[in-house]
Structures are given as structure tokens and as C-alpha cells.
Amino acid sequence: MKGRNITQLQAGDRAEFTKAVTAHDVLLFAGVSGDHNPVHLDEAYAQTTMFKTRIAHGMLVGSLFSTVLGTQLPGEGTIYLGQELKFLRPVYLDDVITAVVTVSEVMPEKNRVRCETSAVNQHGETVVTGFALVMPPKA
Numbered sequence: 001m002k003g004r005n006i007t008q009l010q011a012g013d014r015a016e017f018t019k020a021v022t023a024h025d026v027l028l029f030a031g032v033s034g035d036h037n038p039v040h041l042d043e044a045y046a047q048t049t050m051f052k053t054r055i056a057h058g059m060l061v062g063s064l065f066s067t068v069l070g071t072q073l074p075g076e077g078t079i080y081l082g083q084e085l086k087f088l089r090p091v092y093l094d095d096v097i098t099a100v101v102t103v104s105e106v107m108p109e110k111n112r113v114r115c116e117t118s119a120v121n122q123h124g125e126t127v128v129t130g131f132a133l134v135m136p137p138k139a
Helices: 023-033 058-071
Strands: 014-020 079-087 096-107 112-120 126-135
Touching: 014 058, 023 058, 058 079, 058 096, 058 112, 058 126, 079 112, 096 126
Parallel strands: none
Antiparallel strands: 014 096, 079 126, 096 112, 112 126
């Protein structure tokens, strides 16, 4: 399935992806990224922090936007050009996170799309916000 091209996109288009962030996900992300910060991997250490338990990597949560952008909106063939992120709340193991992407600006002359990105936990609390700039597939 090919993603939507610039002529098929408009401000307000929206897509989302929901996932429970598990201890296994955090371990795999640590392996791939090389970020072995003990706040993510060591419960005894994490209990001494302000979080009182292990938390997921912020960039693991941020990577869920890539899932939406590359598979749904605009979809397959999309090139990720940039991402601005603001981490508002920790994501704890087994939190259910919904990553939402909303088209905020379509720039046909440059074949670029600016999207608002936000991630919300199962309690309805926003944990990450930001903006992405992408290049949708050619028509």
C-alpha cells in the first residue's frame, strides 16, 4: 500500500497508533540505542529516583510517531525530515500510549508536510508533544 501524496493531504488529517510499552520493549530499545541508563533498566536504582520505578526511554515513545508517519499518515514512502519533541511526563512500564499525528500544514511547492505530534497515556495525560516535518511520497 502506497502512502498519500501531497495532493491527497490536508490540514486536520489525523492518524494514531496505540501500544503498551513493556519491559521487553525498553530492554530492546536500550540494546538498539545503546542507552543503558539505569533509570530504564534497574528497578533498585530507579526506586532511588524521583520516578520511584523504571521508566521508558523518551525517544522510545517519540519513535511511535515514526510508526504513524511511515505506515498511516502520509504512510509508506514517507521520508522523515525532522522532529521537535517536548517530554512532559514519564512513561512507566506497561503504560498504554497512543501516538497521534495531525497534519497542520501542507506545503505543495516543497512537497513537505508539517504535523503536530502528541502522545497520551491510558489516563488521558499528554506525555510528549511536538512537531514533525515530512516529505510524503511522490504522486
